[in-house]
Amino acid sequence: QVQLQQSGPGLVKPSQTLSLTCTVSGGSISSGAYYWSWIRQHPGKGLEWIGYVYYSGSTYYNPSLKSRVSISIDTSQNQFSLKLSSVTAADTAVYYCARDDRLPSGGPAGYLDYWGQGTLVTVSS
Amino acid sequence: DIQMTQSPSSLSASIGDRVIITCRASQGINNSLAWYQQKAGKAPNLLLYAASRLHSGVPSRFSGSGSGTDYSLTVSSLQPEDFATYYCHQYYSSPWTFGQGTKVEIK
Numbered sequence: 001q002v003q004l005q006q007s008g009p010g011l012v013k014p015s016q017t018l019s020l021t022c023t024v025s026g027g028s029i030s031s032g033a034y035y036w037s038w039i040r041q042h043p044g045k046g047l048e049w050i051g052y053v054y055y056s057g058s059t060y061y062n063p064s065l066k067s068r069v070s071i072s073i074d075t076s077q078n079q080f081s082l083k084l085s086s087v088t089a090a091d092t093a094v095y096y097c098a099r100d101d102r103l104p105s106g107g108p109a110g111y112l113d114y115w116g117q118g119t120l121v122t123v124s125s
Numbered sequence: 126d127i128q129m130t131q132s133p134s135s136l137s138a139s140i141g142d143r144v145i146i147t148c149r150a151s152q153g154i155n156n157s158l159a160w161y162q163q164k165a166g167k168a169p170n171l172l173l174y175a176a177s178r179l180h181s182g183v184p185s186r187f188s189g190s191g192s193g194t195d196y197s198l199t200v201s202s203l204q205p206e207d208f209a210t211y212y213c214h215q216y217y218s219s220p221w222t223f224g225q226g227t228k229v230e231i232k
Contacts (some may be wrong), residue, residue: 005182046223047169111174111214
């Protein structure tokens with residue numbers, strides 16, 4: 001059974017960079033069978049998709065965050081990471097990592113079938 | 126971006142009730158729609174994808190239908206563990222977007 005375990009600080013100062021890591025167990029990231037996504041949820045609000053990474057390192061980001069976000073992958077550690085720079089209070093949210101199936105044609109299927117436990121990140125001085 | 130509008134935003138229902146939640150996309154999404162259930166303090170769980178395909182392990186009382194811009198999630202007989210917030214999610218066009226959620230509460 002695949003599991004996604006998130007790690008990273010829950011408090012980040014304004015203007016600094018938010019960094020989170022998602023470690024996958026029960027399957028190999030380098031299999032190429034899946035894409036790996038980050039999603040966030042502002043307190044009491046809905047969900048916002050941030051972006052995804054493939055085992056090759058290729059990425060796609062939500063244009064609303066593209067200038068500040070970076071998602072990377074470390075196949076040797078079976079983990080992928082999120083960096084969000086120049087954070088403000090508006091970036092306070094619960095951040096989730098998730099797995100996305102891969103289509104036979106090669107692209108992401110889009111639906112997210114396994115999720116990490118979530119990390120509340122508060123941006124405050 | 127494709128806007129996803131769910132209705133209602135909340136509802137009260139009793140055990141055994143049939144519940145229907147709808148989701149309207151701002152443009153056609155060709156059945157590229159998923160539904161998730163989220164309980165307080167937990168991550169969302171995938172219920173259905175491709176509008177009507179049940180994810181592995183999800184009870185058959187959950188079903189989905191729709192086409193074009195209009196989709197629905199039906200719970201045929203509400204169980205105590207079904208009280209939660211439900212989200213629709215379109216993955217037809219990037220950036221993927223979600224509905225605002227429908228909270229199902231106990232009447």
